[in-house]
Amino acid sequence: NAGVTQTPKFRILKIGQSMTLQCTQDMNHNYMYWYRQDPGMGLKLIYYSVGAGITDKGEVPNGYNVSRSTTEDFPLRLELAAPSQTSVYFCASSPRLAYEQYFGPGTRLTVT
Amino acid sequence: AQTVTQSQPEMSVQEAETVTLSCTYDTSESNYYLFWYKQPPSRQMILVIRQEAYKQQNATENRFSVNFQKAAKSFSLKISDSQLGDTAMYFCAFMILTGANNLFFGTGTRLTVIP
Numbered sequence: 001n002a003g004v005t006q007t008p009k010f011r012i013l014k015i016g017q018s019m020t021l022q023c024t025q026d027m028n029h030n031y032m033y034w035y036r037q038d039p040g041m042g043l044k045l046i047y048y049s050v051g052a053g054i055t056d057k058g059e060v061p062n063g064y065n066v067s068r069s070t071t072e073d074f075p076l077r078l079e080l081a082a083p084s085q086t087s088v089y090f091c092a093s094s095p096r097l098a099y100e101q102y103f104g105p106g107t108r109l110t111v112t
Numbered sequence: 113a114q115t116v117t118q119s120q121p122e123m124s125v126q127e128a129e130t131v132t133l134s135c136t137y138d139t140s141e142s143n144y145y146l147f148w149y150k151q152p153p154s155r156q157m158i159l160v161i162r163q164e165a166y167k168q169q170n171a172t173e174n175r176f177s178v179n180f181q182k183a184a185k186s187f188s189l190k191i192s193d194s195q196l197g198d199t200a201m202y203f204c205a206f207m208i209l210t211g212a213n214n215l216f217f218g219t220g221t222r223l224t225v226i227p
Contacts (some may be wrong), residue, residue: 031213033212033214035215040219040220041219041220042116042203042205042216042217042218042219042220043157043203043205043215043217044217045212045214045215048212048214050212056212058212058214088155090157092157094213097209097213098145098207098209098213100147100159100162101215103156103157103158105154105155105156106155106156108155
């Protein structure tokens, strides 16, 4: 099993550009999450999904969009990138409620 | 609001010694889980240990153990026989068992194990 994979590992965007961060898990987990980690801070929830076709906002959703068309994939879309979105982005998945979350290796995004 | 406070931004410990990392949290929920995650330089988030709030017994996992004081909302991590591979950022987090079940994280403690 590869677990949770994320692409790309690093990306530099110019202000106003858009991009999609990819997240795939091969563990057949229903629950998936996107977090961001700003320098010197803990992770904060952006969006989450409890199954294919179902998504909801977390603590810091502004400037992002998600979709969940399959159990495996949970892409995060950044529209009109801003410097405030410079961060490390982590995707995580979990098989059920009240259980450990498994994290991907993260994507470091810089917006200049 | 859910908050997690880690008051020690950095700590160091000699190899083979014991170190304790502090964590306090605030929530009005009565049912939740607590976690310690390790983040080495590779950036990968790795679960170290977890504690269910309804359990009085402190969790242990090999060299890692916790001191869970529910009334004080305190959840410290003890690392015994520290090894060089323990060098990492350590994040305390908790999960309320409603809604998204997402994790609320502290700001982390950077631990350095000195040879």
